[in-house]
Amino acid sequence: MAKMRKKSDLPTKPCAACGRPFAWRKAWAKVWDDVRYCSDRCRKEKGKVTPPHPKG
Numbered sequence: 348m349a350k351m352r353k354k355s356d357l358p359t360k361p362c363a364a365c366g367r368p369f370a371w372r373k374a375w376a377k378v379w380d381d382v383r384y385c386s387d388r389c390r391k392e393k394g395k396v397t398p399p400h401p402k403g
């Protein structure tokens with residue numbers, strides 16, 4: 348029989364920048380509803396203006 352147990356029951360949500368699901372963190376306990384990015388890097392990536400690509 349295969350193991351079907353999860354390591355944890357922490358909630359997850361997709362990152363608004365990279366789209367990858369990230370798990371609840373203790374640091375986000377009070378702001379989990381407000382968290383949209385998996386990391387500061389993604390938040391900055393999303394916040395900064397992306398310059399137009401000169402070439403594909």
Ligand SMILES: [Zn+2]
Pocket residue numbers: 362363364365366367384385386389
């Ligand atoms: Zn991300």
